[in-house]
Amino acid sequence: xxxxxxxxxxxxxxxxxxxxxxxxxxxxxxxxxxxxxxxxxxxxxxxxxxxxxxxxxxxxxxxxxxxxxxxxxxxxxxxxxxxxxxxxxxxxxxxxxxxxxxxxxxxxxxxxxxxxxxxxxxxxxxxxxxxxxxxxxxxxxxxxxxxxxxxxxxxxxxxxxxxxxxxxxxxxxxxxxxxxxxxxxxxxxxxxxxxxxxxxxxxxxxxxxxxxxxxxxxxxxxxxxxxxxxxxxxxxxxxxxxxxxxxxxxx
Numbered sequence: 143x144x145x146x147x148x149x150x151x152x153x154x155x156x157x158x159x160x161x162x163x164x165x166x167x168x169x170x171x172x173x174x175x176x177x178x179x180x181x182x183x184x185x186x187x188x189x190x191x192x193x194x195x196x197x198x199x200x201x202x203x204x205x206x207x208x209x210x211x212x213x214x215x216x217x218x219x220x221x222x223x224x225x226x227x228x229x230x231x232x233x234x235x236x237x238x239x240x241x242x243x244x245x246x247x248x249x250x251x252x253x254x255x256x257x258x259x260x261x262x263x264x265x266x267x268x269x270x271x272x273x274x275x276x277x278x279x280x281x282x283x284x285x286x287x288x289x290x291x292x293x294x295x296x297x298x299x300x301x302x303x304x305x306x307x308x309x310x311x312x313x314x315x316x317x318x319x320x321x322x323x324x325x326x327x328x329x330x331x332x333x334x335x336x337x338x339x340x341x342x343x344x345x346x347x348x349x350x351x352x353x354x355x356x357x358x359x360x361x362x363x364x365x366x367x368x369x370x371x372x373x374x375x376x377x378x379x380x381x382x383x384x385x386x387x388x389x390x391x392x393x
Contacts, residue, residue: 152180152298152329153214155200160210162195169195170208171354177346179215179298182322182330182367184344186337188387192355193333197301200331214299223297225305229288231276237283238263238272241290255294262290266320282313289317293324300325302332306339318343322368337383341376343367349383358386 155177162170169192177183185193199206201222231240241259245251263272266286276284285305292300302321306314322343334340340347345367349359361379363369369376 151216152327153216154179155299155329155331156211156213156215157196157200158211158213160196160199160208160212162199162206162208164192164195168354170210172210173355173357175348175357177329177331177348179329180327181345182325182332182343183346183348184340185331185333185348185350186340186383187335187350187355189335191350193335193350194303196350196355197303197331197333200299201301221297222299222301223292223295225288225292225300225302227304227307229276229281229284231284231287231291233276236273236275237268237279237287240276240287241294243291244295259290259294262293262324265324266290282309282317285309285313285317286320289321289324298328300328300330302330304333304335307334307336314339315342319368337380337387338371338376341379341383342369342371347383349386 157173157175157177160170160173161168185196187193195206199208199212201224231237232243235243238256238259239246241263242251242255245255260272263269266289268283268286271279271283276287279287285308289305305321306317309317318339332340332343341363345362347361347363348357349361350356351358363375363379365373365375371377
């Protein structure tokens, strides 16, 4: 199973001359970047470098006063889908009801929506937990539920703000693989501070750093994601990225 959104409808995200001040200091100054449609772009950088702020700008946050322009090409009328580090499942809803939350809020519940939600739950290995409340689920199960709720929206643009960082290593890899499989064809932007996560999941890795923030490097590994951690190219790139981050070149 994958998203039903055809790759040709997933837009590029174009950032033009973005400037934004934070606490009286320039965070972005004339930042220009194009993120390819129908692919996963991982934005990598140390904590505090503006990754999450950039994602919020792409999401159209009304609380950020910036200069410049952000546009989708081709233009889409659909809102973006968002997934954060916290699962944010409603504690009084079952897993199935949480996955169907968007459809419920829009008054679009139907047999077809329910069937799709159950299929996604099965794909995520959560069969038998459909009627369980979040308190009866492990952290990894809840995060899978949050991922499925995001995918149920079938948006051509999916923004993910460190969605796997709070998980244990094994659960993280499983959810990374699931996300890579189920988001084929969408424009995905995933923010992370983990070089290995970026190298496993990104068609493109954008490395941010500096003050004001600038693009330090753009990497496009040859193999398609999700890549194995032991892939020789991944191993070599990981060492290079880790050295850059540790040396403060992306600080």
